[in-house]
Amino acid sequence: MNPSNDVAARIEIIRKAFEDQRRMKQTNMNSGVAASPADQPQGQELNFNNFGQFDNFPNFTDFGQFFDFPNASS
């Protein structure tokens, strides 16, 4: 199989494309073009809290929590 067909490779390609975008924006910022906070590079570790709140979505925490209880039973 072509490596680009592999899911892991696709993930890597997408992440690298985003890194390139951020690098380009950083370059633009250094040369006087402003970047928005959303353009800043992300941290290395994301905590995918599948059950609890959006750990990496501060704006979400203002609107209650998500709890990945099966079948949202309550």
Place this chain on the structure above:
Amino acid sequence: MDGNAAILFPVRLVILQASPFCNIDCDYCYLGNRLDKRRISLTTLRAVARFLSSCEVGNEPLTVCWHVGEPLTVSRDFYEDAFNCLRENCTRPSLVHNFQTNATLIDDDWCRFFKKWSVRIGVSVDGPKEIHDAHRVDRAKRGTFDRTMRGIKHLKNADVPFSVLCVLTKDMLGQADRMWDFWSSLGVSAVGINPEEIEGTHFRSGLFHSVYAEQVRQFFTRLTERQQQAQSKTFQIRELAQMRSQLEGRADTVVHRSVNRPGSIISINLDGDISTFSPELLAARDSPYGPLTWGNVHRDTWGTFAENTGFKRANAEVLSGIEKCRATCGYFAVCGGGDPSNKLAENGTFDSTETHHCRLHVKIVADVVMQSLERELGLDREEAFDGNRCNIDAA
């Protein structure tokens, strides 16, 4: 902190069961004792506070979610006492309380209480009336949609923000546009979508046939399209937003799931029994591992909990299962190794890999978001994608 607790991660979320009782009777619920009206005592809550004081936590406020039963079936007076008890007896960072509720009991008095204590609210509602009422019924088998919407109206009138959590059932498939319009009408900022799961006392899922996987894919694809077409800022869909966030990370981004990191989530039932990993384990019965509670707040600390033999065995198997996922699954980089409760319910062991739940909730979502991002980034690979998406027939 006790040295033996080194295998535990800092607590990020505490699940507290005020009562197992639920005033409604959803046909997909995994809890087996929803008629039990007992409630947690203040004595046990003081012990909870002592236990939490012994735990390693971060510096941010600790999130406490009242759930595993409908929290609003217990009185406001109880919660006044409970919140004060925890505040006075817990030495850890301040607590942020959350209710995950069916909203049927919400009135103006509850809204005043939510505001007084800055309680965060998640409402369980499955969509337009006939979709919601197909599964979310009371014990007389009457739909609960009207009662839930009445509660939501109280929240909106009182300006109490809330998120929505819904269960993706086969009744919802093919209805992505209606679901989108329904969520828009609620005025929420965020929606979480959980596929109907096999858990606890719910042994069959209407979605667990490969024929539905393609429809689940179409459902998430259509939601992605609606999100892109939206003219103004709209609500976020948790599954799509989380996946995008994970794909936007650096190439060496490590994705962790709190549900498979011991200690990250601590679940405590009304008797003070303690569990960790997926909160659903608190209610699991007949496990090959025996009881899935590994301590009690009346006698244990963070350190003695970590020493529990049953916990150590479970932890070893959860870790082994994660490593097997890492070694065998291309989606590991955006998943982190799956959910132990789904592995146990579907595969009979924590030490396992793929589940139908992860096909529907991780792999298909990843396929949809990756395809969208590849277009956005100019990495179009339509013809390759068809040969490379999650194998839905593996079910």
